[in-house]
Amino acid sequence: MLDYIVVGLGLSGLAISEELEKRNKSFVVFDDHSQNSSYVAGGIFNPVVLKRFTLAWNADSQLKIAMPFYRELEEKLQQKFINTWNIYRRFHSVEEQNEWFVATDKPGLSGFLDPELKKNTNKNLNVSYSFGMVKQTGNIDTEDLLHNYTAYLEKKDRFRSERFDYSELVNRDGFVEYQDLKASYIIFCEGFGLRNNPYFNFLPLRGNKGEYITIYSEELELDFAIKSSVFIMPLGNHLYKVGATYDHQDKTPEITAQAREKLVRQLKDVINCEFEVVDQVAGIRPAVADRRPLVGPHPEITNMFCCNGFGSRGVLIAPSMAPQLLDFIEKDKELDKEIDLRRFTKKHYKPA
Ligand SMILES: Cc1cc2nc3c(=O)[nH]c(=O)nc-3n(C[C@H](O)[C@H](O)[C@H](O)COP(=O)(O)OP(=O)(O)OC[C@H]3O[C@@H](n4cnc5c(N)ncnc54)[C@H](O)[C@@H]3O)c2cc1C
Numbered sequence: 461m462l463d464y465i466v467v468g469l470g471l472s473g474l475a476i477s478e479e480l481e482k483r484n485k486s487f488v489v490f491d492d493h494s495q496n497s498s499y500v501a502g503g504i505f506n507p508v509v510l511k512r513f514t515l516a517w518n519a520d521s522q523l524k525i526a527m528p529f530y531r532e533l534e535e536k537l538q539q540k541f542i543n544t545w546n547i548y549r550r551f552h553s554v555e556e557q558n559e560w561f562v563a564t565d566k567p568g569l570s571g572f573l574d575p576e577l578k579k580n581t582n583k584n585l586n587v588s589y590s591f592g593m594v595k596q597t598g599n600i601d602t603e604d605l606l607h608n609y610t611a612y613l614e615k616k617d618r619f620r621s622e623r624f625d626y627s628e629l630v631n632r633d634g635f636v637e638y639q640d641l642k643a644s645y646i647i648f649c650e651g652f653g654l655r656n657n658p659y660f661n662f663l664p665l666r667g668n669k670g671e672y673i674t675i676y677s678e679e680l681e682l683d684f685a686i687k688s689s690v691f692i693m694p695l696g697n698h699l700y701k702v703g704a705t706y707d708h709q710d711k712t713p714e715i716t717a718q719a720r721e722k723l724v725r726q727l728k729d730v731i732n733c734e735f736e737v738v739d740q741v742a743g744i745r746p747a748v749a750d751r752r753p754l755v756g757p758h759p760e761i762t763n764m765f766c767c768n769g770f771g772s773r774g775v776l777i778a779p780s781m782a783p784q785l786l787d788f789i790e791k792d793k794e795l796d797k798e799i800d801l802r803r804f805t806k807k808h809y810k811p812a
Contacts, residue, residue: 461635461642462486467624468649470498471602471774472767474609475782476647477618478529483786488641489613492623495651496713498606498774500672500741502693502701503599505775508572510549510594510687513563517751520568522776523596529779530600537612541605544598548578548591550688550730560592572596584680584733597685599693600775626658631761645789647765652711652744654754660766663754663804667711667744668771671719672703675727677735690726699738702727706772715740747771755785756801765789766801 464480466473469491480487505526507519530542551557557577564575577590613619629646630637636646652667654660678698686692693701705719720740727735746768748754754769767785770777787793797803 461644462488463644464488465636465638465641465643465646466490466649467646468495468651468653469606469610469613469619470495470649470651471501471606471778472498472649472651472770472781474498474606475529475778476649476767476785477609477613478533479782479786483790487643488618488620490620490622490624491610492621494623495653495744496741497651497670497743497745499603500670500743501602501774502672502691502704503602503775504597504685504691504693505600506547506594506597507776508569508594508597510547513559513569513573513592515568515572516773516776518780519776522780525783526776526779530605533605533609537605537608539604539608541601541608542598543601545684545694546574547594547597547685547687549594550587550591550686551589553589557589557592582680582682584731585686586730586732591686593684594687602775626656631764634763636763645763645765647767647785649767651746651768654746654766654768659758659761659764660754660768660801663766663768663801664749665754665769666708666747666749668747669707669710669712669742669744670704670772671707671715671723671740671742672701673720673723673737674739674741675700675702675735676738677731677733679733680731680735686730688726688730690723690730692727692730700735711744713742713744715742745770745772750803753777753781753799754801754804755781755799756788756795759802759805769801 463485464487466476466489469489507516507523509516534541563569564573572595574593578593579590580587635642635644654665676698682694702723748769755767758764788795
């Protein structure tokens with residue numbers, strides 16, 4: 461008998477798997493590649509909300525857990541996944557520059573916001589005001605990380621590249637059965653795929669489609685990221701990721717011409733040199749109305765759990781959620797109320 465079955469190997473399933481391994485638990489992970497939010501993500505870790513110059517929810521403590529988590533994965537898989545660069549926030553008015561100065565003095569933010577404004581020295585950028593620089597930021601190459609991690613689990617015979625069929629799951633007294641497997645617990649980490657899960661689809665998970673384009677430009681020569689109406693992130697070799705869009709209506713997985721045109725238009729507002737669009741990707745962010753994760757137990761079935769709802773910040777949030785959920789299951793430690801999915805059970809869940 462296994463300790464755990466995990467459904468989904470995006471950032472959530474990866475963080476859960478890592479935590480299970482640390483605790484010497486036996487487990488098998490299923491993934492059918494039906495969602496690809498974690499694969500197409502920019503992978504940016506940035507604790508600051510750049511619209512308002514405030515700290516994102518719990519970002520400081522999440523960063524302290526996330527960075528050692530990804531560094532350990534680099535060691536374990538013998539591969540580099542972390543890229544560090546600063547974000548330059550383009551100001552659109554003197555008022556914004558002043559707001560930046562006020563924010564740099566605020567407790568919690570001063571370690572991330574550089575009080576010295578940066579003048580533009582790149583002739584390919586359209587900039588009327590200075591930039592504000594955010595420190596301790598960068599990105600995780602999530603696609604590479606997930607490919608490598610999947611191979612790692614495969615070698616350990618802990619990965620099944622197939623769809624998890626909910627109709628074949630049987631809940632027994634104190635354990636679950638699925639095809640040839642028996643496990644004490646099951647954790648669902650399906651991202652937006654959760655809406656197909658009959659056990660947890662009562663949760664108010666809203667998809668939010670995001671698209672990125674990748675451009676090639678020899679002239680641009682940026683070694684930092686720019687946040688303006690659009691985010692421009694350096695990938696190396698004259699490639700840049702530009703995005704992402706936010707769309708609450710469209711829940712289809714395909715890339716769209718509208719998103720590409722919008723991103724190109726926004727990009728031309730920031731840069732004035734030649735570029736070529738060389739790639740485009742799309743994914744659905746697992747977003748929740750109250751912008752907090754959905755972590756915790758099924759309202760009736762005691763050995764069934766969910767770890768989801770990371771919205772647009774999975775890179776920073778996932779490594780903090782997995783230990784909390786496993787402490788809850790294994791050590792009976794209460795979940796932080798803000799993340800506990802039971803905040804929705806009374807309103808939405810109707811027992812059969
Ligand atoms: C365009 C875009 C840009 C983004 N940029 C960033 C960023 O820069 N920084 C950041 O922190 N976040 C970013 N995000 C958000 C981030 O991607 C998500 O928060 C995170 O990836 C969610 O991870 P997850 O594991 O919960 O879900 P997912 O990544 O969706 O993973 C769920 C997994 O479950 C599998 N699955 C589902 N159903 C089944 C089933 N029945 N059987 C088997 N497998 C199943 C799917 O195949 C998938 O692999 C971005 C998202 C998008 C779309």
